[in-house]
Amino acid sequence: SPIIEIDHLSKRYAAGTEALRDVTLNIEEGEILALLGPNGAGKTTLISIICGLVVPTDGTVRVGGHDIRTDWRAARRLIGLVPQEIALEPFEKVERSVAFTRGLYGLPPDPAWLERVLRSLALWDKRDSITKELSGGMKRRVLIAKALAHRPRVLFLDEPTAGVDVALRREMWEVVRGLRAEGVTVILTTHYLEEAEEMADRVGVISRGRLMLVRPTAELMGEFGRKQ
Ligand code: ADP
Ligand code: ADP
Secondary structure, eight states: OOSEEEEEEEEEOTTSOEEEEEEEEEEOTTOEEEEEOOTTSSHHHHHHHHTTSSOOSEEEEEETTEETTTSHHHHHHTEEEEOSSOOOOTTSBHHHHHHHHHHHTTOOOOHHHHHHHHHHTTOGGGTTSBGGGSOHHHHHHHHHHHHTTTOOSEEEESSTTTTOOHHHHHHHHHHHHHHHHTTOEEEEEESOHHHHHHHOSEEEEEETTEEEEEEEHHHHHHHTTOOO
């Protein structure tokens, strides 16, 4: 069965904004799904609900079969979230920062895992650098390593390339494809069709709180008459 089941989900904020309207979507284990839409479409709201940070007005979400409202702890354990904002301790070393997050989950140190994750994110050579010395792209990769610290099965990336230049965007695309190779299910948000095409197996288009369509990337590229 799907790793994430979203059923008739709606969100109306206190101010009256209908941020999500009747969204239904299943996400399969191991896939990379891009949520594509303009600013204000509802992408962050959708991710925030699945991660248990925002309470929906209507509908249900299950993660690994666990209802996020009644079984939040079990659901949350399966999820890693990389938020848009980069928040790192500036003087903390990379390796220490990731190890610390693992400790927050009450998990014992695992040097072999730590080395593997830092290598896979091209951070191994920077393990003894303090985070304030890193480039924007490297900082984002540290956030990914921290989000993976409890070995979640699903990773959410909220606009992973916001505010980074073209070269770093391509680097991030590589990182995401690498995560797929590790078997992690990835859900990311983006404003760019090109980015969705490069990274995702499937693209969901969100507009004004509605999920307008969900298509395999190859099909979408055909519809828009692009490379194939
Ligand atoms: P995004 O970059 O995803 O469009 P925004 O810049 O719109 O995000 O929002 C930044 C933060 O402010 C988010 O945490 C969002 O939940 C919150 N926010 C956005 N719009 C409002 C609003 N109208 N009232 C209160 N908080 C808001
Ligand atoms: P996106 O991530 O696609 O930019 P968001 O989910 O951030 O979209 O926002 C969807 C809509 O909900 C926007 O109109 C935004 O202003 C509004 N919104 C987001 N967060 C809040 C909030 N905390 N309070 C009120 N309105 C919000």
